[in-house]
Amino acid sequence: MAAKPFASSADLGEKEQTLEVLADGVYALTAQGDPNIGAIEGEDFLVCFEALATPTAAREWLARLREHTDKPVRYLVLSHYHAVRVLGASAFGADVIVAHEKTRELIAERGEADWASEFGRMPRLAKDPDSVPGLTWPTLTFSDRASIELGGDRGRLELRYLGRGHTEGDIVAWLPRQRILFAGDLVEAEAALYTGDAFHHDWAAGTLDGVAALRAEALVGGRGPVTRGREAVDAAVAQTRDFLRTMIAEVGAVHARGGSLKDAFAAAHAALVDGYGHWPIFEHCLPFDVARLWDELSGIERPVVWTAERDREVWDRLQG
Numbered sequence: 001m002a003a004k005p006f007a008s009s010a011d012l013g014e015k016e017q018t019l020e021v022l023a024d025g026v027y028a029l030t031a032q033g034d035p036n037i038g039a040i041e042g043e044d045f046l047v048c049f050e051a052l053a054t055p056t057a058a059r060e061w062l063a064r065l066r067e068h069t070d071k072p073v074r075y076l077v078l079s080h081y082h083a084v085r086v087l088g089a090s091a092f093g094a095d096v097i098v099a100h101e102k103t104r105e106l107i108a109e110r111g112e113a114d115w116a117s118e119f120g121r122m123p124r125l126a127k128d129p130d131s132v133p134g135l136t137w138p139t140l141t142f143s144d145r146a147s148i149e150l151g152g153d154r155g156r157l158e159l160r161y162l163g164r165g166h167t168e169g170d171i172v173a174w175l176p177r178q179r180i181l182f183a184g185d186l187v188e189a190e191a192a193l194y195t196g197d198a199f200h201h202d203w204a205a206g207t208l209d210g211v212a213a214l215r216a217e218a219l220v221g222g223r224g225p226v227t228r229g230r231e232a233v234d235a236a237v238a239q240t241r242d243f244l245r246t247m248i249a250e251v252g253a254v255h256a257r258g259g260s261l262k263d264a265f266a267a268a269h270a271a272l273v274d275g276y277g278h279w280p281i282f283e284h285c286l287p288f289d290v291a292r293l294w295d296e297l298s299g300i301e302r303p304v305v306w307t308a309e310r311d312r313e314v315w316d317r318l319q320g
Contacts, residue, residue: 033280079184
């Protein structure tokens with residue numbers, strides 16, 4: 001059997017982007033399983049959520065957004081530190097870049113390595129990589145909650161840390177008046193989970209409990225279509241939780257009996273592929289997911305830094 005192409009290196013076709021107006025002044029851009037991005041209008045300013053991988057990619061999103069509003073970007077909110085979410089930040093000209101305090105620490109610790117890793121895994125997302133001026137640094141951080149008053153009758157935007165999950169520092173953006181949640185990569189709607197920097201047990205339990213407790217009526221996940229209606233939102237959270245719990249059960253069983261990482265990957269793949277194998281980036285993510293979970297089960301509390309070299313080593317071992 002021929003080896004599978006590395007990660008998403010062979011996924012070079014353009015994805016169709018869809019801009020949706022979720023409520024008055026609330027926007028989401030989805031792209032067939034590529035990273036989602038959003039924006040919320042204040043009375044005389046914009047809050048943007050996520051920044052895409054490069055300034056060139058971000059400017060394309062902003063051009064579409066400008067068909068709806070010409071308000072200046074005051075706040076850019078970053079859900080977590082991964083390169084394909086943050087390195088386009090300079091295009092926004094935001095007055096304030098907001099993230100969790102742990103996200104700032106992670107950028108300092110592993111931002112350079114993650115930049116090389118993610119652009120190698122997903123070259124199509126790194127549109128015009130030379131347009132990236134350097135690492136993106138938040139100018140405002142918080143630990144538990146922060147809020148942005150939108151002005152007029154637009155209510156407020158609440159930024160919340162619900163616990164460790166996809167990374168150590170994921171945050172969500174919640175509009176309680178409109179009951180719309182931008183969940184970042186804590187929830188994926190019909191897209192595979194990347195858990196290579198995750199805390200699987202926390203995420204599958206208390207963190208997703210916190211997401212569900214908001215009782216959102218619309219949810220923009222990290223990838224996949226916008227989820228509308230309470231029943232559909234609950235289903236997206238449940239699917240995310242099931243993916244995590246299945247991995248924990250399968251990899252945990254192999255680990256407990258003294259099997260190998262390769263055995264654990266095979267078990268997780270077999271258990272997940274029928275339900276989730278048709279989702280975007282499933283084959284890409286799973287080797288890195290299993291490797292991180294294996295480390296976690298082995299007592300390695302914090303994720304090992306992914307480098308371009310480590311990526312290839314794990315891929316060749318499990319998917320080669």
